[in-house]
C-alpha cells in the first residue's frame with residue numbers, strides 16, 4: 001500500500017468580492033451539517049434571506065483581513081502543508097471543504113501519485129458535525145463514487161492529546177510572556193445547541209446545562225462542547241492559570257436558535273464592565289487564523305473591550321505554521337505512515 005495524507009480545512013471565498021463571498025456562503029450554508037434543518041427550510045433561510053443580506057457585510061469584513069497572497073486561512077494552511085511536506089516521506093495534499101480547492105481534487109492529486117491509502121486529516125482539534133463530520137462524510141461519498149479502491153482513515157479529533165496540549169500551551173506562553181493580562185479568554189467557534197444533542201451517541205447524556213460535559217461518558221468522543229472545555233482545562237492546568245483568571249466562551253453565532261453559551265462578545269463586554277483592564281484571548285477551535293479570529297476577535301472584540309474601558313487586548317495567533325506544531329503533525333503522520341500508532 002502506498003500512503004498519503006490529505007489535510008482539510010474549511011475554505012474561503014476566491015476573493016473578498018461580494019459575488020465570490022455569496023457563492024462560497026451559498027455552498028457552506030446549504031450543507032445539511034452546518035444548517036441542519038429540512039431542505040425546504042434551508043432553501044428559504046439561506047437562498048431567501050441570508051444570501052440576500054449577508055454577503056455585502058461579510059465581503060466588507062473579508063476585505064479588512066485579506067492578504068496580497070489571498071485568504072489568510074488558505075495561505076496559512078498552504079504554509080503548514082509545505083512545512084509538513086519537508087518533514088515527512090509521504091505525499092501531503094491540501095483541500096478545503098468549501099470553495100475551489102475541493103476534497104475531490106485533493107484525493108485525485110494523491111491517486112495520481114499512486115496513493116491507495118489516505119490519512120484524511122481535518123484541521124480541527126475538536127470534533128463537530130459542522131466541521132469534521134461533514135468532511136469525513138463527503139470524503140466517503142467521493143470514495144464510493146470516484147475512488148472505490150482507495151482506503152481512507154480519518155483523524156476525528158486531537159483536542160486532548162498530551163503533545164498537542166503541550167504545543168498549544170507553549171505557544172500561548174510564548175505569546176503572553178511580555179504582555180499585560182489579568183484574564184485569558186478561550187474563545188471557540190459556536191454551534192447551535194441542537195448540534196450537540198444530535199452528536200450525542202448515547203441519546204441521553206447531553207443536557208447542555210454544563211454538568212454533562214464534566215461527567216465521563218462515551219458521548220464525549222463526539223461532543224464539541226466537552227472537547228472545548230477540556231482544551232481550556234488542560235491548557236490552564238499546564239500553564240498553572242489560577243481559578244477565576246481564565247474562562248471559556250463561544251463566538252460567531254448566526255440566526256435565532258440558541259447557540260452554545262456564554263457568547264464571546266457578551267463575555268468581553270462583561271469583563272470590561274467588571275473592571276478588567278488587560279485581557280488576552282486565544283482561539284483553539286481554529287488551526288489557522290481566519291476571518292473569525294482576525295476580524296471578529298482581533299478587531300470587533302478589541303473594539304468592544306475598549307468601549308467598556310479596557311486597555312490591553314492581546315490576541316494569541318492560532319498555531320498556523322508554528323514549528324512545534326509542524327513537528328507534532330509530522331510526527332503523527334510519520335507514525336501513521338510507518339503503521340506505528342493509530343492516530344484516528
Ligand SMILES: C=CC1=C(C)c2cc3[nH]c(cc4nc(cc5[nH]c(cc1n2)c(C)c5CCC(=O)O)C(CCC(=O)O)=C4C)c(C)c3C=C
Pocket residue numbers: 010011012013025034035054058071073124128130131189190191192224252254285286289290291292
Ligand atoms: C450555521 C452556521 C455555522 C456553523 C454551525 C459554523 C460552525 C463552525 N465554523 C467553524 C469555522 C469557521 N467558520 C468560519 C466562517 C463562517 N462560519 C459561518 C457559519 C457557521 N459556522 C459563517 C456564515 C461564516 C462566514 C463568515 C461570515 O459571514 O461571518 C471560518 C472563517 C473562514 C474564512 O474564510 O476565514 C472558520 C474557520 C467551526 C470550527 C465551526 C464549528 C465548530
Ligand SMILES: [Fe+2]
Pocket residue numbers: 189252
Ligand atoms: Fe463557521
Ligand SMILES: [Fe+2]
Pocket residue numbers: 205206207208210211212213214223225226
Ligand atoms: Fe455535555
